[in-house]
Amino acid sequence: MPLTVSLGHASLTGPRARNEDFVGAVTPEAAELENKGLLAAIADGVGGHANGREAAEFALRSLLSDYYATPDTWSVRKSLEKVIVAANRWLFAQGAKRNETAGMATTLAAIVVRGRRWLCVHAGDSRIYLLRDGQLSRLTQDHVWEHPELDTVLSRAVGLDRHINLDFAEGELAEGDTFLLLTDGVWGSLSDARIRQIAEKHADAQEAAFALASSAVDSGSQDNSSALVLRIGTLPADSLRDTLARIRELPLPPPLKPGQTLDGLQIVEVLHESRVTLLYRVRSQDGQPFVLKTLREGSDLQDTAALAHEEWLARRVTDAAFPQVTDWPARSHLYYLMSWHDGETLAQRIARGHRFSLAELVELATRLLKALAALHRLTIIHRDVKPENIHLGSDGRLRLLDLGVAASDSGADERFNEINNPGTPSYMAPQLFEGGSCNESSDLYAAGITLYQAATRRFPHGEIEAFQRPRFGDPVPPTRFRPELPEWFESILLKAVARDAERRFETAEEFLLALQRGAHRPLSVPRRRPLLERDPQMGLKLLAAGSLLANLVLAILLFVR
Structure with missing residues (x-):
């Protein structure tokens, strides 16, 4: 059952000559409602400042349009924050460069309802209330300073300062919840008890919104009076996404052998078996090939959720540098399909002895980094970049495989088991062995190790076994194994695989830029650090050994005498 919400709004000018409030909402459907939710907001242009109405309208229109343009993989909070911060920057800049718009600012209160949760954000003194089971609670705190000559002075507003701090709150939805978004013209004239009474009296959201605004005017409000009312009807199933809920109900397929069929798909071969997952190459009745990914028998609910989360991420990565998820209406078991591409992995090409030329290495690096850049723009961290997960297609494309352990700022309410290590x-960055978290930097480090291996068939810090606690020093220069590699390319590889994160590339775009500049504007070769900096303990050991040797020589000389 989908999420259903009824909306109502009203905005009355009152005794003022101009209405500086602005109210708006977006009510998407289907996948957009599932991924982004319903967004409603209210703004009140700061009184006494130029173009308060224009500031309110701009902030709200920007929020309502740009929020839905953010990636689906971003959390609701991150999407709201990015859009509002951008609007704040623009409004502040307008006030800074044009005297007639100095101080152009607005309050803002917004709420997103998605799935079975709500999240609100606000700056200023427009308020959000929740009416549940006859109890009215305020979800926001006013951002104001007390002033001896004025009622209040706003301490925060969109466009008021160069930087803006936003307040967030979130919680679970319940059927019948009523959210009230009110400007100070309404809540400043009506008591909480009166607000609750009006909201309870009018079952229709539109009637409730108009009653709140008109009651404020009748009560002597000297400001514009605006109200926006959301009433929650039905709620969707309790899940990360409806897709996850559906997938959890599907049974696991039995172990399959070549020649067998599943949902009209014929098994061609088993591609890969891990501790938890299985990959098959399959083909449809019309001969079209696919990759089918499923779980082994004995997998638990958390493994099922992890596979569903992987599919959810993979569907959002539409770049050509990744296999594409294929819908299969006949799916009756737990699995998902991806596009199949002829070719081989980078690991297979290295294993069969291919020696990459400099031009091939640069092309490989460029395509890999563009794939990672596309992934990172969606705030997805791959976490397992290595030659086995890089596919070199017969069509000339590089594709990055396997999002089985990928992490994303997806706003998920659940924690998933990892269905692979x-x-x-x-290929793991040094900070990961010290308990650090994966990020863009660790992906780029793994890309650097991969390129180093493609160039030399060796690892810059030596091969690391599972459960080993490695000690990292300076990487071995690749020219030790490939003397013909140019200095500028060596410098790029050494920077990519440096031990310290601050010495490495920060973004895929920075890494790409270094490759594009190449020999024309080469990086400086990283300085080899002194022994005491690289290994303080070894330096002390050598000092102690030298002291012991000197004492031994002195003792021998004394004994001879």
């Missing part, structure tokens, strides 16, 4: 030791 989170990374391969030889």
Whole structure:
């Protein structure tokens, strides 16, 4: 059952000559409602400042349009924050460069309802209330300073300062919840008891919104009076997404052998078996090939949720550098389908002895980094970049495989088991062995190790076994194994695989730029650090050994005498 919400709004000018409030909402359907939710907001242009109405309208229109343009993989909070911060920056800049718009600012209160949760954000003194089971509670705190000559002075508003701090709150939805978004013209004239009474009296959201605004005017409000009312009807199933809920109900397929069929798909071969997952190459009745990914028998609910989460992420990565998820209406078991591409993995090409030329290495690096850049723009961290997960297609495309351990700022309410090991030791950044978290930097480090291996067939810090606690020093220069590699390319590889994160590339775009500049504007070769900096304990050991040797020589000389 989908989420259903009824909306109503009203905005009355009152005794003022101009209405500086602005109210708006977006009510999407289907996938957009599932992924982004319903967004409603109210704004009140700051009184006494130029173009308060224009500031309110701009902030709200920007929020209502740009929020739905953010990636689905972003959390609701991150999407709201990014859009509002951008609007704040623009409004503040307008006031800074044009005298007639100095101080152009507005309050803002917004709420997103998605799935079975709500999240609100606000700056200023427009309020959000929740009416549940006859109890009215305020979800926001006013951002004001007390002033001896004025009623209140706003301490925060969109466009008021160069930087804006936003307040967030979130919680679970219940059927019948009523959210009230009110400007100070309404809540400043009506008591909480009166607000609750009016909201309870009018079952229709539109009637309730108009009654709140008109009652404020009748009560002597000297400001514009605006109200926006949301009433929650039905709620969707309790899940990360409806897709996750559906997938959890599907049974696991039995172990399959070549020649067998499942949902009209014929098994061609088993591609890969891990501790938890199985990959098959399959083909449809019309001969079209696919990759089918499922779980082994004995997998638990958390493994099922992890596979569903992987599919959810993969569907949102539409770049050509990744296999694409294929819908299969006949699906009756727990699995998902991806596009199949002829070719081989980078690991297979290295294993069969291919020696990459400099031009091939640069092309490989460029395509890999563009794939990672596309992934990172969606705030997805791959976490297992290695030659086995890089596919070199017969069509000339590079594709990055396997989002089985990928992490994303998806706003998920659940924690998932990892259906594969989170990374391969030889490609894991040093900070990960010290308890650090995966991020863009760790993906780029793994990309650097992969390129180093493609160039030399070796690892810059040596091969690392599972459960090993490695000690990292300076990487071995690749020219030790490939003397013909140019200095500028060596410098790029050494920077990519440096031990310290601050010495490495910060973004895929920075890494790409270094490759594009190449020999024309080369990076400086990282300085080899002194022994005491690289290994303080070894330096002390050598000092102690030298002291012991000197004492031994002195003792021998004394004994001879």
